[in-house]
Amino acid sequence: MSVNRRDLLRGAATAGALGLAWPLSSRMTVAQAEEAAAALGATWDEAPFTLGVASGDPVPYGVALWTRLAPKPMEFEQPLEDTVEVGWEVAADRGFRRRVARGTAAATAALGHSVHVPVSGLEPGSQYYYRFHALGKVSRVGRTRTAPVGPVRRVRFASANCQAFHDGFYAAHAGIAREELDFVVHLGDYVYEHGQVGGNPLRDHEGPEVLTLPSYRRRHALYKSDPSLRDAHAAHPWFITWDDHEVVNDYSGTTPALQARRSAAYQAWYEHMPVRPDHPSTPRIHRQRRWGDLLDLSILDLRQYRSAQNLPDGTILGADQKAWLKDQVTGAGEAWHCWVNSIMLSQLAKPGGGGYMFTDQWDGFLAERKEVLTHVAQSGLEDLVVITGDWHSAFVDDIRPDFADPASPVIGTEFTAHSVSSGAYSPEWNATNGPKMGAANPHLKYFEGDRYGYDVYEVTPRRWSTHMRVIGDRRDPRSPVSTLTTFHVDRGRPGSYEDRATISSPAQYRRR
Ligand SMILES: [Fe+2]
Structure with a gap:
């Protein structure tokens, strides 16, 4: 293994050079951020489906499907039209010969070009495959499953x-x-709003942008650059809750100072999770x-x-x-x-x-x-x-x-x-x-x-x-x-x- 992001970041922290190694540093241009991410082993699926695909919240007759279009995951603004039509399809087989559902969803800039598709009309206790289409490209294939009804042995x-x-x-x-x-x-603790590497807080090198929606989006995008995380999402449906670091360490309540940051963090979370369509800044x-x-x-x-x-x-x-x-x-x-x-x-x-x-x-x-x-x-x-x-x-x-x-x-x-x-x-x-x-x-x-x-x-x-x-x-x-x-x-x-x-x-x- 030539790249080891833990030791690389710890070494940079010890040398006082985290601003040169941490891809979300405010000191970096987008090109430098991409280079720094690659040095930490970041990879992406083929654009625009760089962040992969996911499914979640399986019930007997349906499941939620997710993707987000992000051709340039380290950019604050994605080079996309305001609204992009995304096609989706669900099949009983990996080759999509036995297709059981299909449709389109609008990926809008307001929601970071994420899509959340609540698929219904499926059979209980069954395995399905899904994929997305957009801008002439097709995503990887995800596998999912509906909840069974009645007697279950295991x-x-x-x-x-x-x-x-x-x-x-x-x-x-x-x-x-x-x-x-x-x-x-x-x-x-799906993402961490800051980090502690070798005793040095990463946050010092990032500036105040971690408080905003674009900065939380970039953080989620960086986390999804780990191919194993994308593989785990594509392999199974997920149920998801959260803890504090999706927003900020040990937070509680809604003071005015926290309120805006929390809304931004919640929305970025929503945009990156395979959950059903919901209110982005107060999801249930x-x-x-x-x-x-x-x-x-x-x-x-x-x-x-x-x-x-x-x-x-x-x-x-x-x-x-x-x-x-x-x-x-x-x-x-x-x-x-x-x-x-x-x-x-x-x-x-x-x-x-x-x-x-x-x-x-x-x-x-x-x-x-x-x-x-x-x-x-x-x-x-x-x-x-x-x-x-x-x-x-x-x-x-x-x-x-x-x-x-x-x-x-x-x-x-x-x-x-x-x-x-x-x-x-x-x-x-x-x-x-x-x-x-x-x-x-x-x-x-x-x-x-x-x-x-x-x-x-x-x-x-x-x-x-x-x-x-x-x-x-x-x-x-x-x-x-x-x-x-x-x-x-x-x-x-x-x-x-x-x-x-x-x-x-x-x-x-x-x-x-
Ligand atoms: Fe944690």
């Missing part, structure tokens, strides 16, 4: 989170692209999706409606979403119930006492967490599994309505996944603090912070299995993927257990 899906471009290559997404999956879930993310009678997903938005943290009456969900989530719990049927949760739900008390490690997560919203989890316990909901990102390390936790009370019943399991590339703590920090976090948190069963990757969930009526897939080295785009360990939850038996075959795998903490 679902396999993956989650990804935290993919700082400057921290490494997306070998994890290459792994996801190769997996046999029904769908993918993204748990947030939270929703319930079903995979037959086997799995109910409650996809949460823990950013858009939250108050500030550490308030007695603070909210992470917002009143409407909280009422909605409680309704999902009350009305839950026999399926596994999974919360797609960007940021850690379980308590993480500081070793040695004195509060919590981070109160940007649910630990900053104690009353609401207790209210919602007490509702879960009282409703008799069984088989709650929460899947989480954000932490850049893997955790497995028992969920209790009152984490401070060991007599409080176990009502579910939280799996927090490794990051795709975003930097974790050092091996020294993990070795020292893993056991301390375990001692301070009786519900914590497992911690591993030295690796990068993604989780694969394999769910049957009787058992939920979480396979922690890890890559060898995020500096290598072709780094091989292996399974670090597997945890199971048996239906009707609260709590998880580790697979015997991998119980001796490396970790910094295990409750024995």
Whole structure:
């Protein structure tokens, strides 16, 4: 491998020369930005479909298709007419001989020439292929799938989170692209509004343009220059939520200063995600999706409606979403119930006492967490599994309505996944603090912070299995993927257990 973007950027940061290496630097012309991106290994699909294709939000009779025309991804303004007609087609076969749907959509400059096509009239539980046409060119072919209805014996899906471009290559997404999956879930920190490379903040070299829509667009475009990310989108339909870095670190609320920036960031996110047509600057993310009678997903938005943290009456969900989530719990049927949760739900008390490690997560919203989890316990909901990102390390936790009370019943399991590339703590920090976090948190069963990757969930009526897939080295785009360990939850038996075959795998903490 001749190019390694992590070491290249770290070297430039150490030399005080990030402005010469970081493609989004305000000091660069477009030609220099393109050159800098290429030096970091950026590649693009053939124009105008440089950013690839994607599908998302599969339901039984439809799915959303996405692309964005960006002939010059590093330009602030694309060299395109104000409105460009984009053709789309869906077929049952990769050769498009059995075409089942087709149409056109207008890609407009107002929405960055993105298109979001809500395809309907498809068959449940079926695989499809799709592609786009525009300006005499045809896009790559994407593969997608609709949700099944009725009895389902197995679902396999993956989650990804935290993919700082400057921290490494997306070998994890290459792994996801190769997996046999029904769908993918993204748990947030899809892009980072800034970066920290070798201790130097990239933002200092960029100027204020990161606050604006064109600058957020360029950031998304740069992230999609990693071919493994485009491959993972083209291989499977995705459900997507977000965390803070799609806008700015640890944000909450809507102060006037934040409002304009948030709107720009939300719109750029919308323009680059395979979601249904929506209001670009206030998209509705939270929703319930079903995979037959086997799995109910409650996809949460823990950013858009939250108050500030550490308030007695603070909210992470917002009143409407909280009422909605409680309704999902009350009305839950026999399926596994999974919360797609960007940021850690379980308590993480500081070793040695004195509060919590981070109160940007649910630990900053104690009353609401207790209210919602007490509702879960009282409703008799069984088989709650929460899947989480954000932490850049893997955790497995028992969920209790009152984490401070060991007599409080176990009502579910939280799996927090490794990051795709975003930097974790050092091996020294993990070795020292893993056991301390375990001692301070009786519900914590497992911690591993030295690796990068993604989780694969394999769910049957009787058992939920979480396979922690890890890559060898995020500096290598072709780094091989292996399974670090597997945890199971048996239906009707609260709590998880580790697979015997991998119980001796490396970790910094295990409750024995
Ligand atoms: Fe992150």
